[in-house]
Amino acid sequence: MRFSGKVVVITGASAGIGAAAARRFAAEGAKLVLAARGRERLEAFAVGLRAEGAEVLAVPTDVGADADCRALLDRAEEAFGGLDVLVNNAALHHRGPAETIAAEDLADMVHVNLRAPIYLTRLALLRMRVRGGGVVVQVASLAGCVPTPGSATYSATKFGLRAFSRALDDELRGSGIRVKVVSPGPVDTGFILDDLDNVTDLTLSQPMSTADEVAAAVVDAAADDRFERKLPGLSGALTTLAYVAPALGRALRPVLEARGRKQREKLRKGPT
Numbered sequence: 001m002r003f004s005g006k007v008v009v010i011t012g013a014s015a016g017i018g019a020a021a022a023r024r025f026a027a028e029g030a031k032l033v034l035a036a037r038g039r040e041r042l043e044a045f046a047v048g049l050r051a052e053g054a055e056v057l058a059v060p061t062d063v064g065a066d067a068d069c070r071a072l073l074d075r076a077e078e079a080f081g082g083l084d085v086l087v088n089n090a091a092l093h094h095r096g097p098a099e100t101i102a103a104e105d106l107a108d109m110v111h112v113n114l115r116a117p118i119y120l121t122r123l124a125l126l127r128m129r130v131r132g133g134g135v136v137v138q139v140a141s142l143a144g145c146v147p148t149p150g151s152a153t154y155s156a157t158k159f160g161l162r163a164f165s166r167a168l169d170d171e172l173r174g175s176g177i178r179v180k181v182v183s184p185g186p187v188d189t190g191f192i193l194d195d196l197d198n199v200t201d202l203t204l205s206q207p208m209s210t211a212d213e214v215a216a217a218v219v220d221a222a223a224d225d226r227f228e229r230k231l232p233g234l235s236g237a238l239t240t241l242a243y244v245a246p247a248l249g250r251a252l253r254p255v256l257e258a259r260g261r262k263q264r265e266k267l268r269k270g271p272t
C-alpha cells in the first residue's frame with residue numbers, strides 16, 4: 001500500500017497502460033483521477049474500479065486542450081484536496097514516413113505527445129510546490145531512446161519528453177518533487193495492435209511487454225528514486241547501443257526486420 005490516501009492523476013487512463021496503471025495504483029490505496037477523451041469508456045472503467053472499492057473520479061479530458069488540462073487538475077483538487085502523482089501517459093502515433101504524413105497529423109503528435117505533458121507537468125508543479133512534494137511520471141518510449149525510422153516525429157516527441165524530464169528533474173533537486181520516465185518497447189495494446197499494418201518491422205522485432213508489466217514500472221517509478229526505466233531491459237540496452245553506434249544499429253537492422261516480419265505474421269494469426 002505505497003500510495004494509501006495519495007491522489008494520482010493519470011491521462012490516457014481508459015485503456016492500455018493507463019488503465020493497467022490505474023488498477024495497480026488502486027490496489028495500493030491511491031485515490032484516482034482518470035482522464036481520457038471518450039466519456040463512455042472512461043466512465044465504464046471508473047465504475048468497475050469503484051465496484052472494487054477504489055475512490056475514482058473520471059474527468060473527460062483532451063490533453064491537447066489547455067482548458068481541459070487546467071480543469072482536470074482543478075477537479076482533482078476539488079475532489080481530493082490536491083495532487084501527489086501525475087502520470088502523463090496519453091499519446092498518439094501517426095505512423096509512416098514523415099514526408100507523407102499530413103502536416104496536421106505531425107502537429108497533432110507534437111501537441112499531444114510533447115506539449116501537453118510539458119503543460120500538464122507545469123500545472124502540476126504549482127500544486128505540488130504547495131504540498132512540498134510530488135512525482136510526475138512520463139510514459140515515453142524506446143522510440144525516444146534511439147531515432148526510429150518510420151516513426152521520425154513520434155520518436156522526436158518522445159526524445160523531447162525524456163530530455164524535458166531529465167532537465168526538469170535536475171532543476172527540481174531539493175524541492176521534494178521528482179520527474180521520472182518509463183520507456184517501453186512495443187506493448188500489447190490497441191496503440192500497436194489496432195494499427196499492425198503500419199507498425200515498422202523494426203518495432204515488431206522487439207519482445208512485446210504487457211500493459212501490466214509497463215504499469216508495474218510506472219507505479220514503481222512513482223515510488224522510488226530511479227530516474228528512468230526502459231523495458232524490456234535487453235531492448236533498452238540495444239537502443240542505447242544503436243544510439244551511440246548508429247552504424248552498428250544499421251548493420252543489425254536487416255536481421256531484426258526479418259524477425260519483425262515473422263512476429264507480424266504471428267500477431268495477424270492471433271493466439272493458436
Ligand SMILES: NC(=O)c1ccc[n+]([C@@H]2O[C@H](COP(=O)([O-])OP(=O)(O)OC[C@H]3O[C@@H](n4cnc5c(N)ncnc54)[C@H](OP(=O)(O)O)[C@@H]3O)[C@@H](O)[C@H]2O)c1
Binds near residue numbers: 016183184211
Ligand atoms: N503500446 C505501445 O506499443 C507503446 C510503446 C511505447 C510507448 N507507448 C506509450 O504508452 C502510452 C500509452 O499507450 P497505450 O499503448 O496504453 O495506448 P492505448 O491503449 O491506445 O490507450 C491510449 C489511451 O490514451 C487516451 N488518449 C488518447 N489521446 C488522448 C488525448 N488527446 N487526451 C486524453 N486522452 C487521450 C485514450 O482514450 P481516448 O481515445 O478515449 O482519449 C486511451 O485511454 C503512450 O504514451 C504511448 O506513446 C506505447
